Amino acid sequence: MQPKITANARCVDGEVGSIAKIIVDPLSHEISHVVIRERGGQGVERQVPIDQIQAVPNEEEVLLQGSTDTFRQWPVLNRGDYVTIHEVEIAHLEDHLHVAPGEILVPYPRLEQAVPRRSFFANMTHAIGALIALPLVFPVLKYLMQPMYRPFDNTWFPVGNVRKVKKENIGYQFKYTRGFKEAFMPEQHIEKNIWVVKATPAVQQAIYGGKDRKFYDDKGNVVWVNKANATHIGFSGKCPHLGCGYKWRRTKNYPDGVFLCPCHLSIYDEAGKVLDGPAPRPLDVLPLQVNAVGDMKIIDVEYKAGVKNQIRLL
Numbered sequence: 001m002q003p004k005i006t007a008n009a010r011c012v013d014g015e016v017g018s019i020a021k022i023i024v025d026p027l028s029h030e031i032s033h034v035v036i037r038e039r040g041g042q043g044v045e046r047q048v049p050i051d052q053i054q055a056v057p058n059e060e061e062v063l064l065q066g067s068t069d070t071f072r073q074w075p076v077l078n079r080g081d082y083v084t085i086h087e088v089e090i091a092h093l094e095d096h097l098h099v100a101p102g103e104i105l106v107p108y109p110r111l112e113q114a115v116p117r118r119s120f121f122a123n124m125t126h127a128i129g130a131l132i133a134l135p136l137v138f139p140v141l142k143y144l145m146q147p148m149y150r151p152f153d154n155t156w157f158p159v160g161n162v163r164k165v166k167k168e169n170i171g172y173q174f175k176y177t178r179g180f181k182e183a184f185m186p187e188q189h190i191e192k193n194i195w196v197v198k199a200t201p202a203v204q205q206a207i208y209g210g211k212d213r214k215f216y217d218d219k220g221n222v223v224w225v226n227k228a229n230a231t232h233i234g235f236s237g238k239c240p241h242l243g244c245g246y247k248w249r250r251t252k253n254y255p256d257g258v259f260l261c262p263c264h265l266s267i268y269d270e271a272g273k274v275l276d277g278p279a280p281r282p283l284d285v286l287p288l289q290v291n292a293v294g295d296m297k298i299i300d301v302e303y304k305a306g307v308k309n310q311i312r313l314l
């Protein structure tokens with residue numbers, strides 16, 4: 001038999017009060033405690049574990065184990081530790097309980113307990129405010145994060161004539177200027193550079209392994225194919241380690257010359273292969289086209305620095 005929510009509570013030596021609320025485990029839906037308002041106790045409510053109910057003679061009465069002194073040792077209910085099911089929705093909680101919803105308490109969520117109720121609701125208000133403001137803030141965020149959203153720029157940039165590359169197995173630097181236009185800002189021009197080598201059969205093999213290299217736009221469409229038997233290779237001027245500019249240098253260990261990055265001393269051969277240092281991948285090969293009179297154009301592809309795989313950023 002289930003007692004009414006107002007049932008009187010009695011110990012072996014006398015009546016102690018009446019049931020005012022029940023506390024329910026939100027997961028098992030089992031009643032864990034009854035809350036008994038103490039008779040003559042000026043509204044004091046004590047939470048008594050359900051297993052302390054010895055018997056339920058009728059709907060109007062429950063018998064508790066122990067004496068009235070034992071009853072007074074049960075903790076006083078701290079109402080702030082609980083919410084009613086008016087405040088949290090727990091599916092089917094009332095199905096088996098013959099009480100009004102407001103009289104059922106469930107423990108305040110553990111994660112929220114460290115946050116005072118007032119600040120919890122204040123935080124909720126701020127969060128809702130932030131959601132409302134999001135459409136206004138989004139364009140600014142998008143502008144600040146533009147490199148992540150900007151579609152890849154597949155513009156071809158003229159970089160010079162291939163006749164400057166006279167010898168095999170030596171890197172030749174070509175400089176070019178490109179403009180950048182950010183929203184609200186005047187267009188800016190920056191000087192960039194690439195390194196070009198003659199593609200000897202050994203270099204072609206080392207870079208392409210007999211397979212053409214495809215380049216894609218941000219939608220996955222092929223925008224250019226470097227042929228595996230192309231006559232020249234263009235490398236991005238940025239070191240794949242952390243993006244420093246590197247040079248072609250002769251060193252004691254490499255008297256014929258290597259690409260040497262001064263920042264952390266990564267060393268690459270004429271095919272861009274890492275010979276030494278912290279570089280995580282070979283030099284980045286760019287889309288390169290050479291016309292009938294030897295004029296070269298490249299797409300200024302940029303990849304994320306410091307990672308093994310090429311992740312295109314621009």
Ligand code: FES
Pocket residue numbers: 239240241242243244261262263264265266277278279
């Ligand atoms: S940036 Fe080139 S080695 Fe670190």
